[in-house]
Amino acid sequence: MQGELKCTINGVVHAIDSFSSEPLLFFLRDKIGLRSTRYGCGQGTCGSCTVIIDGEAKMSCETITKDVSGKTIQTAEVFENESDHPLVKSFIEFQAGQCGYCLPGILMASKSLLDKKQNLSRFEIAQALDANLCRCGVHSRILDAIEKAYQLSNEKKGT
């Protein structure tokens, strides 16, 4: 029955259709209007639809909506009310983008790393982002920005 299942997206509870096989990507974009999550390939090969589900970076095109019942989801819209988030600040500081189509997915993948408070080297961060493609060639600035965000959030933790 519709509405029986629920999930929490960016802090708001949403009802889910329990019969639907709809990928989460389309639920987010077209049903509830969270359109920062991008359609890139629909095949789980580019990472532009990456969201955070219960702390883990997942591609929403490969996730069936009813399977996120009871789970907590974050999309890049979480940053709209958090413009001083270390990732947002450092991506702007390094101007780490060109077309920006891949950025919400990359932000979510890097936020899940940052939230886990793992101490990763630049190369380990890069490896963790290998599922996210960028065609404009901004990779180096993106890695600079994520490293800086790590630094900023460690400073925050220290104070």
Next chain:
Amino acid sequence: MKNQVPKPLLDYPKLGDWLKVTPEKKLVFFSGRVELGQGNITALIMMISDELGIEPEKISLQTARTDMTPNEGFTAGSMSIVHGGQSLRSAVATLRQQILNISASRLGVDAFELNLSNGQILQKGSFCFSIDEVLDQIDLSSEIEAGAKIKEPSQRWVEFREIERVDLLERMTGAPFVHDMIEEGMLFGAPVHPANMYSKLLTLDVIALSKRPGVIKVVQDGSFVGVLATSQRFALEAAEWAREKSEWKEIDGKIENPISHLVSQSHDFEIVSETGDVNKNAGEWHELTVSRPYIFHGSIGPAAAVAKWENERLTVWTHSQGVFQLRDALAGVFEIAEENITVIHKAGSGCYGHNGADDAALDAAILAREVEGIPIKVIWSRYDEFHAAPMGAAMSTKSRAHLDQDGYITAFDVEVTSVPHSSRPGTGGTPNLRSAVLIKNSKLPAKSPDVPAIRGGGAERNAAPSYDFGPVRVKKRLVHDLPFRASALRSLGAYNNVIVNEGLIDEIAHRNGEDPLAFRIKHCVDDRSKELLLRLDSETKRYKENLKESQGWGVGYARYKGISGLCAVFVNVTVDEGVVVDNVVSVSDVGEAISPDGVKNQIEGGIVQSISWTLKEAVKTDGLSTTVDSWFDYPIIKFSEIPSLNTILIERPSEKPLGAAEISQGPAGAAVSNAVRHALGVRITELPITREAIINSLLSNEI
């Protein structure tokens, strides 16, 4: 700074062509350029703001739409700032002088006593009034003065150069793309593109298709099939179902190996430039041939568009590079007057040339025609993107260099064999839109004449090396009628031509026992290029020391189109299982850099994309169409493969801006290719330089 009149100003000479004043006394400027992800709109706002003396936040810039802005042609070829920005500067300089003249007569003083700063009229430094008070007196019908005195470099606001991209935050966390548009009553469309655009539809169960989930209507016109559905998901799923269930008649004329096909041609070359008699002296000649396969644009987001028909008028939202050219092409397809079509630019995923944007716009328009007044959004599938979009052209270039007794290059002769590098909408007088071929009233593309020399040439771009090599001859042979679809991809022929020329230069330096950079510096045409190469030399010495056997270094240099931005790239590589690029140092000179950081971002992006092309990319085909179904079949560079980048910009604020987005692809590809040659001792001449190519090359050299 010299004031040449840029072409857009000749076409649009009036102040009102470039700006308007709203009833709320806001200034809105018009540009026929479009933001492709490269940051040009931020740079244009900076140029307006600086020229006028008003804060950037107070400026609105309306980019290309056919019912409002000047037609500045395609946003392509690294010309946004060179032409578009310089035109706006002249318009704004005229506006500024007019504001000062109006203010002077109001105050009863001479205009030269006044200054305009931060949106205020100042007399000897003291505030008189805000410019808002005189904006309603501006004469928009006045002509922009050809000699409008734009500011000297010393008068510019240096702090503006640190400006951030105006659109970056929204691209990070919001929904600014045409893919994200929501219009009232909107439906979702999806085309059913066959693998090859000349295929003919044989069978499709239209009734079964119309019963697929969410499908509202099936549209068929000749061999064009598309669906209208209640959601993007249903539209994509129905189109995929239809593609799998439909049968198509394929064309004849398989080309198994495009490069072999190109080089086996026997028709004559055409001489496109000749600066002297290359054969006048007998002596030693050296030659090298390098080829590049078809490659994909590979935007992360597929092509998309929104279209709506109302009262026989069509409105299209698109991420096309040329809204006016798309409008005219659509008018040709639908056989209606151009005035009945409005085309509005809206952001798309990264654009690196003529991609599927225009084709998706036609798909949306064909589908929307069936449902009066209802906006239709089409977002191509990844399949469409890899099968239906134009690709970067396959080509092969042979260069020959003549040496004198002292080992100097004293003549240079280049032969370029290529499919044409541009078949944009309207090129050759035909629409050149994919579905225009499929529909019943079919409009086949004309043979592309390639890009003319006056715009930097297509296949032969940068075939003439950027050095003093004595007489240079460039010959070109275009090959038409391959079953694959190619058009403009960043830097066109320059990428392959710079790789072959710089490779040949390296081979000769090696033969002479000379340092590759020193050999290049000996042949520099001017102090500007010499300074660039000397700087690269001094910045990279430490990367050349203590190399392991599997490591090598290489350089590449070119001045884009012979007259635009200069870029020299150094890389070092480790060749093991495959090639790993460890470090990249580049030195560039783009004349005046409006936003130095924006320029560096473009140059870095060009380098990284070029490394990906050079080491990884080739479109696989079955002889008629591509066989690439997902990114697994077409790997591109990943985060863990990114080298460290040191991007140096030589700033020349008193020189003309020269453009940046396409200057680094050729030099970067050349540097990688030369570094692999240095590490391996053999040269890979068929791109890309994959592990397989290296093994084959080593094996054939052992025999």
